Amino acid sequence: MAKTYKEIMAEARTLVPELAPAEVKQKLDRGEKPVLLDVREKEEYRDGHLEGALSLPRGFLEIRVEEAVPDHSTPIVAYCAGGTRSLIAARTLREMGYANVISMSGGFTGWKNAGLPFATDRQWTQEQATRYSRHFLLPEVGEAGQAKLLDAKVLLIGAGGLGSPTAFYLAAAGVGTIGLVDHDVVDLSNLQRQILHTNDRIGMPKVDSAELTLKALNPDVKVVKFQERLSAENVRRIFEGFDIIVNGCDNFPTRYLVNDACVFMNKPLVDGSIFQFEGQASVFYPKKGPCYRCLFPEPPPPGAAPSCAEAGVLGVLPGLVGCVQALETIKLILGAGKPLIGRMIQFDTMSMDVRILKLRRDPNCVVCGDHPTVTDLIDYEGFCSGVPSSNGAGNGADHPAEQSESPRPHA
Numbered sequence: 001m002a003k004t005y006k007e008i009m010a011e012a013r014t015l016v017p018e019l020a021p022a023e024v025k026q027k028l029d030r031g032e033k034p035v036l037l038d039v040r041e042k043e044e045y046r047d048g049h050l051e052g053a054l055s056l057p058r059g060f061l062e063i064r065v066e067e068a069v070p071d072h073s074t075p076i077v078a079y080c081a082g083g084t085r086s087l088i089a090a091r092t093l094r095e096m097g098y099a100n101v102i103s104m105s106g107g108f109t110g111w112k113n114a115g116l117p118f119a120t121d122r123q124w125t126q127e128q129a130t131r132y133s134r135h136f137l138l139p140e141v142g143e144a145g146q147a148k149l150l151d152a153k154v155l156l157i158g159a160g161g162l163g164s165p166t167a168f169y170l171a172a173a174g175v176g177t178i179g180l181v182d183h184d185v186v187d188l189s190n191l192q193r194q195i196l197h198t199n200d201r202i203g204m205p206k207v208d209s210a211e212l213t214l215k216a217l218n219p220d221v222k223v224v225k226f227q228e229r230l231s232a233e234n235v236r237r238i239f240e241g242f243d244i245i246v247n248g249c250d251n252f253p254t255r256y257l258v259n260d261a262c263v264f265m266n267k268p269l270v271d272g273s274i275f276q277f278e279g280q281a282s283v284f285y286p287k288k289g290p291c292y293r294c295l296f297p298e299p300p301p302p303g304a305a306p307s308c309a310e311a312g313v314l315g316v317l318p319g320l321v322g323c324v325q326a327l328e329t330i331k332l333i334l335g336a337g338k339p340l341i342g343r344m345i346q347f348d349t350m351s352m353d354v355r356i357l358k359l360r361r362d363p364n365c366v367v368c369g370d371h372p373t374v375t376d377l378i379d380y381e382g383f384c385s386g387v388p389s390s391n392g393a394g395n396g397a398d399h400p401a402e403q404s405e406s407p408r409p410h411a
């Protein structure tokens, strides 16, 4: 006869003893060593678990428990998030002949709320342990750093010249969530440099092509696709869930939009741009260094800075700059090394001159200065086409110092 959920739970409670978190803690403090069986999903386990707990998600319980706990007389304390899944799991274990099983009422949430100690170290699959083994060997990365990479959420503006190498290497390194904003489809003329895409994907949305490539490289990576043109209307929604923004855009309105949104939303921006044979990259970190507008308060006059489609761009160059962006992103995630905050690297690929420019935050910057006059998103198309916007953003003050050369907008 069919049973309701309530009946199943009530029956389980008659079969399975329950202990509150504090009572389980007392057991452990007395030196008892039950198997602490965490039946939550892997993702829940990674976020925090009882020290030494065995992770065996409920869905795999019957299949794997006999391998993990061969002796049916072993004392087991099963727990989940709130005490429901573990009660059902404990009942199942009893049916399988495990005689000494209890369920922790209140679950891990109750344990945490009672202020009891827990561990947050990550469980690696065999595949992950092998995949990231060269990272594990580096003390600057290690298992803790790899966990940070897998937890990181990085948004790439553009799945083109710069976005391709950046996304490729971030996926390879195990950055867990990669967002891609690109409204375009793959064109044959892209393939000279946009290495995420392939000949057989011409006409396919770039975000879809990129997802295929990145998932094929590393199934750990979650790709979040935004097949839309970034605008003042959608930028907050799109940026919201991400920790770091990587710029691979190819036009001035988007470049100023991305900069301002990062300042307003307090998100680090890993910037890069390329033009013909030259490229540059920097990290614009709100409150820690300058923003793009500190360097380039005003866009160049319309038509003064031709696009890649008009002026051409050397293949490989975006690879160079995109790899710097990927590296800087990884450094920010790990908190390792000295990121390019307040510095800009410039490459001239023909002479192979590489320069590092020092950049200063401009206290008079209209968005990140001491008295900002632009405090919300503006009409960027109008701003970049020379039409003054209503709040005066188009009438920027003279720049106090020539810190760099002309803006390089192109990707």
Ligand SMILES: [Zn+2]
Binding pocket: 290, 291, 292, 293, 294, 295, 362, 365, 366, 367, 368, 369
């Ligand atoms: Zn600024």
